[in-house]
Each structure stands twice: as structure tokens, then as C-alpha cells.
Amino acid sequence: MDVLAAALQQLFTPYHLMLVLVGTTVGLFVGAMPGLSATMALAVLLPFTFTMDALPGLIALGSVYMGAIYGGSFAAILINAPGTPSSVATTFEGYPMAKAGRAEEAITAATIASVVGGLFGVFALLLLAPPLAAFSLRFGPPEYFWVAVLGLTLIGGLSSGSLLKGLMGGALGVLISIIGVSPIGGESRFTYGFPALQGGVELIVALIGLFVIPELLVMAGTGVGALAKSKLGTARGLLLSTTKKVLSMPGNLLRSVIVGEIVSVIPGAGGNIAGLIAYNEAKRWSKHPEEYGKGSLEGLVASESSNNVTVAGSMVPLLTLGIPGAPPDALILGAMLMHGLRPGAELFTTQGALTYGFILSMGVSAIVMLPIGLFGGRLIYQAVVRVPPSFLVPTVASMAILGSFALRNSMTDVMIMLALGLLGFALKEVGFHPAPIALGLILGPIAETGFVQSRLMGSSYAIPYLKLVESPLSQALIALCVLAIVWPLVSDWRRRRAAKVGRSA
Amino acid sequence: MNTDAIGGVLGLALTLGFWFGRGTWSPLAAMFPNTVIVVLGLLSLALLIKSWVRPTVQPIFADGNRTRMALTAVALGLWIWSMRWAGFYLSSLVFFALLTVYIAAASRRVTLRNVGVWVVIVAVEVAVLQFVFANLLAVRLPAGPFAP
Numbered sequence A: 001m002d003v004l005a006a007a008l009q010q011l012f013t014p015y016h017l018m019l020v021l022v023g024t025t026v027g028l029f030v031g032a033m034p035g036l037s038a039t040m041a042l043a044v045l046l047p048f049t050f051t052m053d054a055l056p057g058l059i060a061l062g063s064v065y066m067g068a069i070y071g072g073s074f075a076a077i078l079i080n081a082p083g084t085p086s087s088v089a090t091t092f093e094g095y096p097m098a099k100a101g102r103a104e105e106a107i108t109a110a111t112i113a114s115v116v117g118g119l120f121g122v123f124a125l126l127l128l129a130p131p132l133a134a135f136s137l138r139f140g141p142p143e144y145f146w147v148a149v150l151g152l153t154l155i156g157g158l159s160s161g162s163l164l165k166g167l168m169g170g171a172l173g174v175l176i177s178i179i180g181v182s183p184i185g186g187e188s189r190f191t192y193g194f195p196a197l198q199g200g201v202e203l204i205v206a207l208i209g210l211f212v213i214p215e216l217l218v219m220a221g222t223g224v225g226a227l228a229k230s231k232l233g234t235a236r237g238l239l240l241s242t243t244k245k246v247l248s249m250p251g252n253l254l255r256s257v258i259v260g261e262i263v264s265v266i267p268g269a270g271g272n273i274a275g276l277i278a279y280n281e282a283k284r285w286s287k288h289p290e291e292y293g294k295g296s297l298e299g300l301v302a303s304e305s306s307n308n309v310t311v312a313g314s315m316v317p318l319l320t321l322g323i324p325g326a327p328p329d330a331l332i333l334g335a336m337l338m339h340g341l342r343p344g345a346e347l348f349t350t351q352g353a354l355t356y357g358f359i360l361s362m363g364v365s366a367i368v369m370l371p372i373g374l375f376g377g378r379l380i381y382q383a384v385v386r387v388p389p390s391f392l393v394p395t396v397a398s399m400a401i402l403g404s405f406a407l408r409n410s411m412t413d414v415m416i417m418l419a420l421g422l423l424g425f426a427l428k429e430v431g432f433h434p435a436p437i438a439l440g441l442i443l444g445p446i447a448e449t450g451f452v453q454s455r456l457m458g459s460s461y462a463i464p465y466l467k468l469v470e471s472p473l474s475q476a477l478i479a480l481c482v483l484a485i486v487w488p489l490v491s492d493w494r495r496r497r498a499a500k501v502g503r504s505a
Numbered sequence B: 001m002n003t004d005a006i007g008g009v010l011g012l013a014l015t016l017g018f019w020f021g022r023g024t025w026s027p028l029a030a031m032f033p034n035t036v037i038v039v040l041g042l043l044s045l046a047l048l049i050k051s052w053v054r055p056t057v058q059p060i061f062a063d064g065n066r067t068r069m070a071l072t073a074v075a076l077g078l079w080i081w082s083m084r085w086a087g088f089y090l091s092s093l094v095f096f097a098l099l100t101v102y103i104a105a106a107s108r109r110v111t112l113r114n115v116g117v118w119v120v121i122v123a124v125e126v127a128v129l130q131f132v133f134a135n136l137l138a139v140r141l142p143a144g145p146f147a148p
Helices: A002-011 A014-032 A038-049 A054-079 A085-099 A103-137 A141-152 A163-178 A195-199 A203-222 A238-247 A250-265 A271-285 A297-313 A315-321 A327-338 A352-386 A389-408 A411-429 A434-457 A464-469 A472-504 B003-019 B027-053 B066-105 B112-136
Strands: none
Touching (some): A054 A085, A054 A327, A103 A297, A103 A315, A103 A352, A141 A271, A141 A434, A163 A434, A195 A411, A203 A389, A203 B066, A250 A271, A297 A352, A315 A352, A434 B027, B066 B112
């Protein structure tokens, strides 16, 4: 308790609070731009933190990280572009809500859900860091493979209409993710003689193409902005009513933040997977699954609350074991090492005030997101609604081009973005939703690496693939995979039987 | 249109594209992609069979003017292609302005004065984007003929 009191005393100085405010704001606006990820924001900021003391440097980085993950929801809601990969699932409900004239409600709900998620992540980090770190260490290649397979079972929930097309989309996403140098052996695959393809397809480049380009073409074709139904100045009382709606789904919130926490402590998973799993679980347990894909507030809340848990959640393996679970964490680790801070149990004792000060600053950042997010979100929303489609289409197109280019300063990435966008548009027209393709892209590399490494680990076995099913955790994950496949079939059968009984009665 | 049949054919085309894109890889590098290609091929065949048994029929490219959608796609391609040699600013200025005028002309009468005002707005907007990305975020945008 003394350490916490000292941490609070260190944190609540005007300088540190200003850093939280500025960091969260900067992160929010960077995250709102498609293609500018939290990693990029932190990479730009990192050199400036070297001249700061350890605590203010870490506070600035943590706040930018928190703001950027939340900021990704703005682009997802307003232009169907996941601002960061973590907000992929936010597009599924946020954009339909915006198209139906409920953009402000969606932004408000995303803000409240993100605040709840951010705060839960901080509390979990404060209270449960050691056991969660031990749990994360139990994940080896076979378990990673099954986590990816479990993720791929989400396709059933995301394919909206045809399961067959959803599965095809997932397989296509996995194949696109394979393009480039193989993770084991370093061989070039599917490069078709173009050396530029050796770098592979960046996830965010593919997401921008698949989600943004089809919407742009439809907007150009209809000559109507996507948010044409929105009316400005109708938001009176919206904050209170949306807060009530969000907080009236405690089960959904709790389930989503727990999913976010579990996924985030597994190094290499992250906000995108957490958001997708939480979204799918929300749909699975919903009383109104038919509303999903048409602007369901539940789905939006699930995605946004879980992805913001991952900011503090991914600090569990980082601060306790020195394992960065996601690229932004690696940058924070770099800043810690620059200041002579070594991750581990000692960090919480010898540098307790500093470590807890950093953790608590993320909680303050989550709270600060509420006013900044509501104000900033409204500004961005008003700009998008006021801009006529003739300006909106080229503006969003230039953001898509810049966002794709900025990741690796590569025109090849921009061309890949457009090619995938046109392919995604053609596929969407014949009933392929982009979500399963995105899922395949995200999970493909995790599945392949886990599969091949497990095969290598089992080389001494008579049947090498037995390594995949050996550990109790693998077996538990397999059981979850089976449950994830069987449960929707059983509930669908029960629903049909109930309807049949109802008709005959 | 029978969208299942089109989807199945597209799936098979993509399967063949990936199949013939394979190289002489080691077994460990080939194992996973080969499996996924076969899965995609089988799913595509299943969709083709479904298209005969229980087809999904719906209109395609019906959300708006098809010519405008196609020309916008072509303009996006030319925008990106020209950026390599004309640089970000010049190519964006030209194609941003062209798209603005083209899409606006679909819903209203565009006068020469409108075009003049829009070109000025576009010039400022592209300059702001260039400044934010190149100067604040240190992204090395294609410079084109204005390279220092």
C-alpha cells in the first residue's frame, strides 16, 4: 500500500497529468488515421522519451498507446477503415450504425466501452500480474496453433449468410498471409518472381484495402456519402442514454474484458484477436443475434471493451517476464531498458513507485479518454458528415494511400492495398464478407508457425503430430474448438425445433 | 446473377493462381500452404456444386452507377501509378481534383468557378496531408520532380 501511495503521489503532479492528457490526445488522433498504428505513434515518440526521466517517458508512451488503440474505433465507425488492426471487429457493427444515422451513438458507446476496458486492464495488471504471467508461460507452439484454430472457428459467426463462402474467405486470407518469406526456413513463397513481395502483405495494408476500397467505390457510384442519414445536432441526452445502454449489458462487458485479458497476456495474440473473439462470443450469447452485422450495440461494445483491455493486459508478460506481446510493447521495453529498468519481479519491489506509477497512469489515461474521446469524436464525426461525397471519396482515398505507404515507405504496399481492395470489392458483390478474409490474415501466421514448430518438436516421436495434442492445455483448447463448432449447430437445431413445435401448437 | 457460381469460379481461379505460384520449397515450408490450397480448391468445388443444386441469385454491382465505380477504380490505379514519378503532391493534386469534379458532376451542375474553388481547396488539403506525414510523422513520401 505504501508503494501505491508513493506511486499516486508521483503520478499526480501537473507535469505528469499533462503528459497523460497530451499523450492520450495525440494517440487518439494518430489511431484515428487508417494505417497509422499505435506502433508507429510510439516509434515516433520514443526518441523524445530518451531525454525524459523514466516515469514521464513511460507515462507518455503508455498514454499514446492507450489513446491510439481507442482512436482506431473512429475510422472504423465513420469510414469502415480499421484505424488500427485492433478495431477490425468494431467495423462490423460501428459502420452499419453510422450508416443508419447512429454514428454519434456508436462513438459514445465505443468511448464508454473503451474506458471500461482500459480500467479493467489496469486493475487486472495491478492485482493479477504474477498468476497471469505464469499462465502465459504455458503457451508453446502447439497451444498457439490451437489458439489460432479456435480463432478460425469464429468464421461461422462472421460469415453472415454463407458458411461455405466464409470458410473460403478464411482460406484465402491464410494464403495471402503466407506470401513472403516463410517463418521457418526463410524460403520465398508466392512471390511470382517479384522480389518486392518477399516482405509479405502487411496486415493493416490488407485491412485498408479490403474494408475501405469497396466502400469508396460504392460511395463514388451512388454519389451519396455513407453517413447521409446522419443529422447533426441531435445528440442532446445521447451521452446519458448511451451510457445507460452500455452499462445495462454487464454480462457482455464482463465477458468481453475477460476475453481481452486472457488473450492479451498471451504474447503474439493482441487486440485484433481479442476484439474478434469477444465480438463472436457476444453474438453467440446474444438474445438478438439477428441484429449483428446491422448495427448491434452489443457487438460494438464487446469489440471496443476487449481491445482496450489488451493495452494494460499485454504489460503483464512485459513487466513480469520481459516478453513484449505486441510491437508497441517492444518499444516500451526498449524505453525501459534505456532507463536501466529490467523487467521481472524486482521491478515491482525495487522500482515499485515508478512501476505502479506507470501502471496507474494508464488508468488515468483511460479516464481521460472519456472527455477527449467524446469531444474529439464529435469533431471528426461532424467533419465526415459535413464533407460532401465528392470531397470525401478522394480524401479517404488519399488517407488509404498514405496509411498504406507510411508503414514501410513502400509503393508496393499501396499497390497491394488497391489490388486487395478491388478483389475484396468483387468478392463482396458475390457474397464474400471481408471479415473472414481478415481473420485468415491475422491467424494464418500464428497457425503456421505453431503447426510447423510443433511438428519439429515432435520429430523424435513415432507420430510427430502427437505433439499437437500432448499437453493438457492443448487438450482444453481442442475441447473449446469442438465446443465452438458444435454449440452453434446445437443451438440452431434447438431454435428450429422450438419454432416447429410453436407452429404445430 | 448466380453469385454462387461466380464465387466458385473465382475461388477456383484463385486456387489455380496459388497452386501454380508454388516453388521448390522444403517440406516444412510447403506443408501448410499446400494444405490450405487444397482446402480452398475443395471449398470452391463445393460452392460450384451448390450453385447447381441450390443457387443464390442476386444482382451484382447494383449499388450505384457501374461506369462511375469502374472509372473511380481506374482513377485510383492511375493515381498510385503516377505517384512513383510525379511524386505525392502533384499526382494527388491532379487525381484528387479530377475525382472531386467527376463525382460532384453526377449530382449537380459544375461550373468553371466551382472547379477553380475546388482546385484551391484540394491544393491546400493535399499540402496539409504532405506536411503532416512528411514533416511531423517523418514519412518519406515520393517526391517526384520536386525532390530536393
